[in-house]
Amino acid sequence: MDYVSVSEAKSMPGLRLACVKGIPSPWSLAARAVLELRGVDFVPFAQEGNAPNTELVEWTGHRNAPVAVYDDEAPRVRWLEIVHLAERLGSGPSLIPTDLSDRMTMVGLTSEMSEPYGFAWNGRLLLMSTIHDAMGDAALDLPIFKEYGWSQEAADASAGRAREFITMLADRLKAQRSAGSDYLVTDSLTAADIYWAYFSVFVDTMTPEQNPMEDQLRAMWDASGAKLGVVDPIVIEHRDRIFEKHLKLPLEY
Numbered sequence: 001m002d003y004v005s006v007s008e009a010k011s012m013p014g015l016r017l018a019c020v021k022g023i024p025s026p027w028s029l030a031a032r033a034v035l036e037l038r039g040v041d042f043v044p045f046a047q048e049g050n051a052p053n054t055e056l057v058e059w060t061g062h063r064n065a066p067v068a069v070y071d072d073e074a075p076r077v078r079w080l081e082i083v084h085l086a087e088r089l090g091s092g093p094s095l096i097p098t099d100l101s102d103r104m105t106m107v108g109l110t111s112e113m114s115e116p117y118g119f120a121w122n123g124r125l126l127l128m129s130t131i132h133d134a135m136g137d138a139a140l141d142l143p144i145f146k147e148y149g150w151s152q153e154a155a156d157a158s159a160g161r162a163r164e165f166i167t168m169l170a171d172r173l174k175a176q177r178s179a180g181s182d183y184l185v186t187d188s189l190t191a192a193d194i195y196w197a198y199f200s201v202f203v204d205t206m207t208p209e210q211n212p213m214e215d216q217l218r219a220m221w222d223a224s225g226a227k228l229g230v231v232d233p234i235v236i237e238h239r240d241r242i243f244e245k246h247l248k249l250p251l252e253y
């Protein structure tokens, strides 16, 4: 994946999006997919995972990714504000349901995937545990350990919390299927399906052809996914169907 540098991105007008480089970070990949599906032009630039990213912090006030900067507007970092920006700048079918109750369901589901203490937060704690297993307490000095709430106690609870989300998602997909829908909310694609397609990497890393991760990285992600135990296959079937119909493979990062 070609990224421009932070200083080049800073000198450009329009929309610039910081994405984690070299790691299939679902927050960055889903933000990109939402912008692409809405037909919004943007320039991706690199955030270096687990590093200080001094220039990015000086410019945007944020160290991690994604960070979306549109012209001279304030930087946007949370999933919903990036989806709202894509709705505003883009065109085509909306990724947000119009019905209030469906919209609340979509926002709740995606927030439970993406926001602190939700599914992916716990998936990441599992991943960080594999780093802690390898490095011991020296890992506690890494930026991600300082930022994403790893403690032995949080790590011990993380698999159960992530599984609770997956069980709810599987039940929801079965109910939707019985009602004749192939999507998580309503009967068409919403941001919830897109975010799940990428966040599912915490459960299953996809094939090397679909997701060309470095071997060492894949081994780490697979080991942490295995800590979730066997999950209902419907959540992965849904991911595969969303990729087949709406999203690009192989993943590029």
Ligand SMILES: N[C@@H](CCC(=O)N[C@@H](CS)C(=O)NCC(=O)O)C(=O)O
Residues within 6 Å of the ligand: 020, 025, 026, 027, 048, 049, 050, 051, 063, 064, 065, 066, 077, 078, 079, 080, 114, 115, 116, 124, 143, 144
């Ligand atoms: N701002 C995002 C969360 C972003 C986030 O958690 N990013 C992580 C994804 S693993 C990241 O940038 N990791 C690399 C790092 O922290 O250096 C949100 O909408 O909640």
